[in-house]
Amino acid sequence: MVVKVYKTAEEIGKAAAAMYAAQVIKKPDSVLGFATGSTPIPTYKSIIELYNEGVIDFSQVTTFNLDEYSGLDGTHDQSYRYFMMQNLFNHINVRKDAINIINGNSGDDEKACKEYEERINKAGGIDLQILGIGNNGHIAFNEPADYFPNETHTVKLTESTIEANKRFFNSADEVPKYALTMGIGSIMRARSIILIATGSAKAQAIYDSVKGNITPNCPASVLQLHNDVTFLVDEAAAAKL
Numbered sequence: 353m354v355v356k357v358y359k360t361a362e363e364i365g366k367a368a369a370a371m372y373a374a375q376v377i378k379k380p381d382s383v384l385g386f387a388t389g390s391t392p393i394p395t396y397k398s399i400i401e402l403y404n405e406g407v408i409d410f411s412q413v414t415t416f417n418l419d420e421y422s423g424l425d426g427t428h429d430q431s432y433r434y435f436m437m438q439n440l441f442n443h444i445n446v447r448k449d450a451i452n453i454i455n456g457n458s459g460d461d462e463k464a465c466k467e468y469e470e471r472i473n474k475a476g477g478i479d480l481q482i483l484g485i486g487n488n489g490h491i492a493f494n495e496p497a498d499y500f501p502n503e504t505h506t507v508k509l510t511e512s513t514i515e516a517n518k519r520f521f522n523s524a525d526e527v528p529k530y531a532l533t534m535g536i537g538s539i540m541r542a543r544s545i546i547l548i549a550t551g552s553a554k555a556q557a558i559y560d561s562v563k564g565n566i567t568p569n570c571p572a573s574v575l576q577l578h579n580d581v582t583f584l585v586d587e588a589a590a591a592k593l
């Protein structure tokens with residue numbers, strides 16, 4: 353595990369984007385893993401800049417996203433598919449049929465999860481996966497639990513998550529109650545992993561992930577067992593290390 357500390361979110365974005373560029377230069381048909389949330393936005397901006405400068409060609413890559421809400425169509429402005437199209441995919445030359453995001457609106461979430469895991473395996477596994485981290489150490493939608501879930505699966509959102517997300521919807525009833533997420537095994541099987549974190553609210557989770565015990569109470573702590581993981585964090589997120 354390598355931990356690099358930066359001054360600003362922009363510097364983290366540039367560093368993470370450079371790792372994506374290096375990966376695609378090394379292997380033009382790479383399988384790239386992406387995340388949603390606010391932390392990766394500067395990374396996606398930098399990736400788009402590198403693409404516009406002609407540094408990265410995404411024409412041969414395949415992408416997989418970590419998670420998606422259940423019951424939202426991909427055109428819904430709160431769906432993770434919509435987020436990815438707006439913040440990255442519409443601005444680079446990735447083939448639309450090479451974009452994989454779990455289908456949360458198929459009517460059969462269990463089947464969608466199983467198919468997604470199979471699709472990752474069929475693609476040969478993920479070469480480079482970026483992760484954000486929750487204040488409680490969650491990665492993707494894998495919340496603190498009694499065990500590490502292995503494959504892509506459905507999760508019931510906690511009341512606090514539903515409450516926190518209410519502001520993005522017209523009413524609380526519209527907030528999805530379930531989500532579909534890659535499991536800890538799906539993530540750990542990626543060949544390289546970057547975890548990015550900014551701000552003091554993430555400091556305890558970063559400490560627990562890097563220096564704490566490996567425990568499903570802090571899902572990101574499992575990354576200590578991965579042989580190619582790089583944490584890119586700002587000084588506030590690194591404050592307790």
Ligand code: F6R
Nearest residue numbers: 387388389390391484485491492
């Ligand atoms: C998003 C995801 C989540 C976020 C995490 C941090 O696809 O998997 O685990 O990475 O909740 O979110 P932000 O970056 O908004 O702090």
